[in-house]
Structures are given as C-alpha cells and as structure tokens.
Amino acid sequence: MLLVPLRAAHAVSQKITRRYLRPPGSLKEVDFLTACIRCGQCGEVCPNRCIEYFGFDEGVSMKDTPYIVPRVKACILCMKCGDICPTGAIQPVQRLAEHIIANVDMGKARVDENLCLSFQGKTCGVCYRACPLPDIAIRVGMLEQPHVLDQCVGCGLCERSCIQLPQAIKVIPAHTRLG
C-alpha cells in the first residue's frame, strides 16, 4: 500500500521531458539511477563546469543526479568525472580517443537539415570544427554540410557551437533511444 504512491512518484519522474545528457562514461540510465549516490563530486571536479544537478522538479529519483545540457555548456571529454565517481555510476575511461569512442555513449548528434545553414546553400561547418573527433564522429561534404558518423559519442560540442537559432544539430541522448 505504501509502495503505490512511491511507484507513482517514480513513474512521474520518468516523464521528464527536458533533453539532457549524463556525464561521459555513465552507465545506462536505469543502472545509473541506482548507482549514483548523489555526492556531487563529478560536477565539482569538472574543469568545464558543465555538469549541473537536478532539483526536485524532476522528481525524487532524479534529484541531485548530474546532467549536462550541451547547448548551455558541452562536455569537453576530459573524463575527470569518471575518475572521481566513487560508485562507478560514471565509469572511468582513459582519456584516449580509442577508449573514449569505445566507452562513451552520451548520445548521438543529429543534424536538422531544415535548419542547418550548409543545407540551405550557405557554407558553415562550425560544428565540424568544434568536434573533438573530426572525421571520426562527424565529417563534412559539399558546402561544409555536416554528416554525423556512427562513432559520435554525444559530447555536444557541436550543438554548443551551432550558430543557428535554434541549433541545427542536437545530441539525442542515449537514454531516450528506443531499444
């Protein structure tokens, strides 16, 4: 009887609609929520200060867990959060390209061709230039049109740098992926 309202609270919290990313190297969402002890160290050690913490609006299950909004401040993949996380909710990943590509899955960037300037006959390519893994996570073609590749880790630097309003490239978080 006690569990019904608790389960309901949990279910409500899952309906969060704000698009957010978890820090790089995080476990998948359902495991993350029971591994993270809400200690706040990942945000404290982040040299880019991109990690923020949920308040109560998103529900009890999310409260005080870390998240990143790439458009506000994207992750620079320094991987310090993984080093400091005591429980392994954020797994430590070596700061080398192969390891990051293999183990980081914050999400995957997606280009909205209706917004992207390079698809509108202008040339841009800013997102490609902002990407820390150019030609691995994203490449450019004609008119500097961006094409996201499979190995995109979802750091969001592209989204942060997009000069279009609203941004033409967005990271679709791993935890909203179907299947």
Added chain:
Amino acid sequence: MMKYLFMRQLNKQRLCCLSLVFLLLIYLPFASIYQNYTAAHAYDLLNSEEKFLYDVMQTLTEPLVNDPVQLDALKGTTWSARIGAYKISDPLAVVSQSSASKSWDTSFALTALVPLLVSLLAGRIFCGWICPATLLYELNTNFALFLNKLGVPIHRWDFDRRLKYAVLILGTLVTMLSGLMILPAIYPPAIVGREIYYVIALDGFSISTIFFVLTLMADTFVAKRGFCRYLCPGGALYSLLGRYRLLRIQRKVSICNDCQRCDSICEFGLHPMSDQFGQECNNCTACIATCPANSLQFHWTPVDQPYQGPGHQGRQYIAANTELIATDARRSCSG
C-alpha cells in the same frame, strides 16, 4: 593533571575540527570555480567579481600548489570525498546504494572502510566531530537557549530514540523496493555538503535546504537535537556500528561530585551520571569539559560500566557513608 587539561580541551578541538570541515565545504566549491577559470586560460575575460574570486583563490592556493590542477587532490563532501588517490565515503551511502541497486559493489564498499572501522572503534564519532550539520545544530541549540532567555518556549518534548532505527530500516526497505535513493535526500550532512556547493557554484539552493531549515526549527521548538536523536538514519547506522566501541567515556565515581552538570549539558540527552553512555554517545566531550571534578575520561573498553552509584564526592554518598570516610581519614592521618 596534564591528561585532564588535555581532555578538557577536546571539546574546543572538536569544534575546531567541525569548523575546519565546514570551511572546507565552503572552500571546495570556490576552488572548483577557480580551477574552471584557470583551465579556461581566460583571465582577461572575467568580470570584476570573477576576477576577485580568482585573485583571492590564487593568493590562498599559490603557496600550496604549483599548478591549480593539483587542487584536484581534495574534492567532495562528507558524504563522499577523494583525498589524493583515496576515496572515502559515508557508510550510509554504501547501504543506500547497495539497497537501491540490489547488488554489492566491493570497490565502493571499501571506500567506506575507514569510516566503518573508526565507527567500530569510537562509535558515533562522525556525528560529533565531522558532521557539518552538527555544527549548525549545535549553534542552533545555543540560539534556542538565547530565545529561551527572551521568553520564547523551546524544545520541551522527548521522543523515543529508537525511532531513528526505524527510519533507517524503513528507508533501506523503501530504497530496496523502489530503487529510489531517498536516504541522501533526507540525511543532513549530505544535504549540507551538496547545498553549499549548489549555492556557491551553481544557481542556488534546492528544496533540501528548506527541509534542513525545517529540521533546525524543529530542533528549536520541538525537541533538542531532535533530528540527530530521533530521525537521522546515518546517526542510527553509526550508533549501531558503535554499539561495542572500544573507546568510550566513563565516569570515575571516586571523584565525581554528583553535580549533574554532565547530564544537563549532554546534547543527546544521555546520562553520564547513570553511567549510561550507550551506543549513541558521539564523543562530543562536552561532559568531560564541563565536569568540575575531572571525573569523566576516555577509556579503552567495549562496554559501559554498570551503574556505580552516586559520585563519591557528592552529598548523597557522603551522607550514606560518613562512618567509612571518617575511618579512612583517621587511618591515613595516623599512618
């Protein structure tokens, strides 16, 4: 005599320790901001307030580290921290996390080993010497006394100490069943540590601060140290761990003068006069400091003494044992 002097100073040292922890909790978010500014290599782009923070932090840390990156050596709160290469966590965090995930993470559990061992050794010493909420609650108690002098009625109620064990057990059960991490949300030291970080480094406090302020108010008006005594799940855990602690305060009855000051000063409502320290003593040494006869001291022993009776320097004992005392006195004078 030196030992007594030392013992009496312990309370002051404890307050220093608590203050140090609190100051670190304030310093660390500033250090985090400072490290962000140095990593960005953009001093010229800072506005005047940011520059001020930078300059102050630089002055404070320059003598200690060559490179601001080295400030990574100390991070975290009392809930979980990293000192150098070593991670250290609150045992309640281990309980909470393993219940939520219904799995056991040995490497994480090991980070709580030191606090666990210290608690096995010295009981609820975290609560007395480290917990940042303790500092605020103790200051709040003094404030309550001040209000009382002004005529405001303050904490008059007592409740059952065992309530917090129920909170701990219930909290753990709910965590296990729902997977929700509710314990860090209601545990004051975790709250205080996080909220200080939020206020300094992010955009302000959360609902947890309001919760904590409510507990402060409850402490003032409802019950002295109400949360710590009756509700804190961490306090419950530490108390359980410290049940057979080796380091405990005991009363030397021969010099005790029955003044009852120790009983009245104990924040946790324990009864040193009855030799009842129990598992909940947090080694705050307030009783040691206040005893005019220096009869309270730390001893290495796993159990409390059984009741020793009234202090031998007290009126009650002297009245009951006058003959005995006189005989002893005559014997020692003549011999």
Added chain:
Amino acid sequence: MKGVLGSNTIEANARMCMTSAVTGYFSSLGSDTPPLAYEDIELADMIMHFGHNARESHPIVYWRCADHKKKNDITTVVVDPRSTGTTQGYSDINADNNFHVPTLNGDISFLNALAHVLLKEHDDVVDWELVKAHVDGWENYVSGVLNKYSPEQVQDRMGGDVPPELIRQVASQFADATRKRLQRSKGSQSGDGHGGVIVMWGIGFNQHLHGQHNVISIINLLALTGNLAKPGCGPFSMTGQPNAMGERFTGGLTGRLPFNQPLSNETHRAHMAKHWRVPEENLIKAMNSPNPGYAVGMHERALKGEVKAMFWVYATHIDLPDQYNLIRPALLKTFNVVQEIYRHAPNNLYADVIFPAATWGEVEGVYISSERRININQKAAQAPQGCRPDMDMVIDKGKEIAHLLGLDADAIFPYQRKEDGSYDAQEVFRDVIRASEGTDTDLTGILEVEKIDNIAPYEQLARLRGIQWPAPTYGIARKGGIKRRFMLQEEDWSNRPYGYFRTQDGKVHMNLCHQDYSDREAVTKKLMAFGQEEGLYTIDHLDLMKEARDKGLTPDLPDESFRGRKWQDVPKDKYPYWMGLGVVYEHFHTAKSNRSPTTRRLVPEMYVEMHEEDARDLGIKDGEKVRVVSRRGSLEARAQVGLNSLVKPARNSVPRGYMFGPWNLSVADSADPKKNKWLANGISSRIWDPVSGQVDFKKLACRIEKV
C-alpha cells in the same frame, strides 16, 4: 579628392588585395574587366586555382566548383605551397584528377613552362587563328617560352616539389580540357563551343612584388590556347573584399578615374570633369601630382613630411605592411581624420578626429562582386545615435571643402537629404550611371529602364538579383547586364567603344614575363634593407623595385643554411624560414569577429602553422607559444604542428621551411598597441610591385623563438 581637391593621393583596399589583377587586365586586355560570369563555372572542363585557398576565402564559389567536379568529374589544379582544405576537398571528390602544385614564388615560370609544353607537345590546342589575328606580341612570347621555360629549365625556380613530370601532367590535362571545348565547337576555336579552362586566382597570387606579371602570365597562357572570354573559360580573378571592384569601378586609386580609365586619358578626363561638375584644371592638377609607391608610398611620403594629413574611411591601416617601421610612425606624423564603426578600431588610436560611422546592414547601397554584378545591399537596422553613413559624411566634407576652395559646392554635390536626414544613395547611384555613359562600363540602360518601365534602379537590382556591368541599353539592363565580355560576346551593344578587346589596337597584348634567379641574393639583399634603415624609402628606388619585379623575386630571402638548428642556436640576425600571412575561414578580415563567442571558440588565438620536421629541428612542440621574428618586427603565436595539432584549426599543412599564420586576428589581442602581440603586419615587408603597387605578404623571412 580628385575633382575638388585635385589630389592624386587616394588609395583603397584594393591596392593591397587585387590591383595586380587590375593592372594585369589593363595590360593584357585593356580594361579592368573580369570577362566571365559565375555561370561559366558549370561550363568549364578544368578549373585551376592559383594562390587561392578557395574553401576558406570563397566558400560558395569553391563548393560550386566542387559540385561541378562531383557531377562532371572535371580536372582541378590547386597551385599553393600549402596543402590546404581546398585541394583536400577536391581530392576527397576525386583524387585522380586533382593536382596540387606546391610552388613557392615560381608561378610565372610554371605558367611559362605550361605554355612551353603545350606548344611542344599539344600544338593542336594552340589557337593560332586567334593569336595571329588578335594578339599583339605573341612572337616574342612564343619564342621566349620555347627557349627558356622548359619544365627542366625552371626547376631552380619552383621553390617546392614541382618536378617536370607534374608540369607535363598539368599541361596534358590543360590540353585535354581545351580539346573538350574544341570538340563541342567541332574543331573550331571560336564558334559555339563552350568549356575549356578557367583559371581562378586569389589574393595569394596577387600579393607578390611581381603580381602584375603573375596575372599577365595567366592571361598569356589562356590567350595562347583560346581559353579566353568564351563561355566556360577565361581568367577569373576572385575579388577579395566584396567591394574591391566598387573601388576600382569608381576610380578610387592613384592615377585612375572612374569607369576604367586613367587620369592621363584626355577625353575621359574632360568627360569626368563635366559629369563631376568640377573644373578640369583640378583633374589635370591631380594627374600631375605623382603618388609613387601608391599606398606604401603615401606613408613614406608622410615620413618624409610631404603628406601632412590623412583621411581614413572604411579602411584600416593594419592591412598595410611594415607596421612598426613605416605605417605607425607615419600615422604619428600626420593629421588623421577617421571614419570608423567601432570604438577599439586600430585607426582610432591614431585619429585626431573620429567620425562614428554606420556600418553594413545599417546603410543602403550597392557593391560589386567578382563577376561584375552590382548588388543591392539593403538597410536592415538602425545605426546607433550619432553614427552616420560614410557616404553622407564624405559628401558633407566634400561640400565644405569645395565651399572653402571657392567652388560651387551645391552644383558638385546636388544631392538632397531624405526625411530621415541622410542622403539618398540611389540618387548618387543615378549620378554615377549618368557619368558612365559612353565608357566601357556604361550603365545607362538602367536609367532607360527606369524611364520606360518606371522601376527604380535599386528595385531593378533587387528584382534581378544584381545587374552585371556594363548595361548600356534598355534591353541589356532588363536582362541583367552583359554576361561575358570581349570577343564580340556583348550582343546588342552597338555603340560599344571597342572591338574585340578594349586595348588601343583591339588586340590582346601578350607580354612575356620573366623570372630569373641568377642574381637573386644580391638584389634581395638590397630589398631587405628597407624597413631597417632610417630614411631609406622605396619611392626613391623605383629602379630597384622594377629590377626585382622583372626578375620575379621575393622581398626577403631566408638564411636556409641556418635551418635544422634548435631555436636557441639560431643567431639573432639570421632568419631561416619563410613566413606567409593569409586568412582563416572562421574570422573576417580584421577580426572584428573575434569578439563573437563562436568564432572565438573556434579559433581563439593567433597561430602559426609549422611542418613537423621543422618543429622538431627547432625543438618546438605543438601548442607552445612562439615568437615569429622578421627583420622588421615580431609577433607571438601558438605553434600548430601538423594536421593532428591540438591548436585549432588544424587543417592545412605547410611544406618544409615554410610557415603560415593568419593576419586577420591582428586586433583580437588587445586594442592597446603596446600590449598587442598579434599584429601580423608588423613583420611584413613594404616592397611593392612597380605597376600594381601590391605588396608581398606571403614570403617573409623569419626566425622562430620560444616564448
């Protein structure tokens, strides 16, 4: 300036940018007229880029070429010492028909060598018909290239890895592309064939002390093979700033009058005096006031005390060379009136009077693009209080000065103010159009359209998305101007003031340009003294400038024997490496854009591209702060070593011995000249092309030090 003050000392941005193209066109074709339209890109069979990092400087044109390459698999050739994104992008599409020719200063020899190979091995593509009938001086050219410019003979001048096989390959591709055109016109060189070779060049090609000769060499080669002024082929100079052609068109340069005629042309002078409503004596006075050295000369004359005041409009002084020894000392001596748009502009440091100006987007007006298209620029925002359009302020100044000189100011500047207090740019435009009557840039068709169809000129420009000049008749203006020039492509322009070409004799003038390194060290040593010795002015040594130009030399010569040493071991008076300045995609010319967070994040600071082995020799690691020192000054930058550099943007690679940095971050460091370390033109040399006046920013000798 010319009509009212009678002064000839007027210069524009084009002088540092593309007057080599201008004077090259004048010399060969008789008029500063790029003969093509952008449409020709899609008709070409081969596109060459000389000194042109198109992907970064002209991205839209570049991608049009790349698109054409993708769809029709045309050959592309990129001639540039660096391996830039331009050539990499082409290689991504098809590496088999993309060629990178990494010559350093050897362009004239390269072009002559191509002609040599074509004459010897691909005689079928030489347009003897055109050459014999419509080209003047071809005999000299042909015998010259055949005797002295074989691929083997030019090897000492290539400055990079350009072996004879590569030259022959490129020539062969050139020939094939020309053949495709011939096929379409069924073997005839004229006729309705289209296609062939388009040669584009950018500022890297113009900015040489032999820049005019560079351009002439291109036109020579194209004329030889009939790849001139037909659909799909020809010389296509890329305009640097959007309005460089506007400056050229309106005569904003020393010795020029509007509409592509010099001050020395008597009839035209009289024509302009009439249309400007000024006494012709003023123009004669202007003609008789020499301004040797053009923009560089102006400042040397200022140092000498001859030029006493300067008026800076819509131009910054930091794009001029030798800032510390020439430009800034000169500015300290003159009385400077400045019209500027932002507070921290470097011009303001030296201004005695500052007029705040409205900027792009806040004024209405026209500008001209590479293909001679006059485009309308509409007003989109209100300028801040107190800022007025540059044109308005110049008109007011002109009126005031005319008044003070006793001229009839209201007749010269009869423009009325609109309701909002500003002058009507369209009215001025109409005045310009009326004055262009009878010239080879005749625009009077626009006024005809206005009269007959009642559409205002700006409205016409908006509807047709620009009109290419000339537009001499109603019909032509309605269609959007004349698409291609020369060789009788101008359709129904019956009273055209020329025949086949705009020269006096109606022929293309082929001038064989030489390059000769035999005397290189001695001559260059003399050139390197300028900027170092006090009182030594280039305008007093015109013969030396001419000699250097005729031999196709560079303003500096690096001490190559000192390469391979650690930076500490290079003596302070030796400069072992080449250094070039250019632009970077993410920033606009003078880095006003560096205040924007996006561009700042993408390219936050000054960098210098270095070859990995050079960096290793020097003992410099990627990302370290270095100082680039030349004889004249220094700058600080971050070393960007190799393509995997962590310093953004790491996408171009330099050859060994060559370094490259952008100049367009110059003001981003600090507005305070004492603190600014990125002033790139502090290191450049002032040696100029005697005809075009352009300065070589790409071949300076420098030394690297670690900071």
